[in-house]
Amino acid sequence: ETGVTQSPTHLIKTRGQQVTLRCSSQSGHNTVSWYQQALGQGPQFIFQYYREEENGRGNFPPRFSGLQFPNYSSELNVNALELDDSALYLCASSPGQGIGIGNIQYFGAGTRLSVL
């Protein structure tokens, strides 16, 4: 177990709806990264939060947004859901936001989102 928890585990939504996914980081970690993993693909970086600020973003549209709270837990919000948003959404926490050795990202179990 990595100590990173995500909720819910599964979610079914219809096109056009909005969804919020939640992540609690491992104790002592102040950085949370979100990834989208489509079936048969590797995880794709959505964005990263460090001490409540977004400090990097991948190639995802603005309808993907997030928050990080003072306890370093995080939310991923997706508006105007599209069929292609169906995927496993992974949250990873790490001790910091740098590239130093030991700054490992540990993944939660993920939330599987199905958009109908």
Add this chain to the structure above:
Amino acid sequence: QKEVEQNSGPLSVPEGAIASLNCTYSDRGSQSFFWYRQYSGKSPELIMSIYSNGDKEDGRFTAQLNKASQYVSLLIRDSQPSDSATYLCAVRGINTGTASKLTFGTGTRLQVTL
């Protein structure tokens, strides 16, 4: 050209054999390299990390890095049926702004047969 490339497999090896998984990357500025194991329907689990050229061994796993050739590999000795999973190669390069994102390959599916 994809940033991180892996053969999708499946790679089939008999129980007890050595499994060799390969990964190439395009960003010469990449500094850190990771192998994650992912069982079907589960989240990625860190197996190995490697930061400098050469070999790094941990139990039955050996990671090999050659930055000049932009190549990283994972060897699994004495393969077991429980090693059957998808192995994801991840690369961390220069920061995207200040974010230390991981760039993943599509993964290689390993099947260990009895």
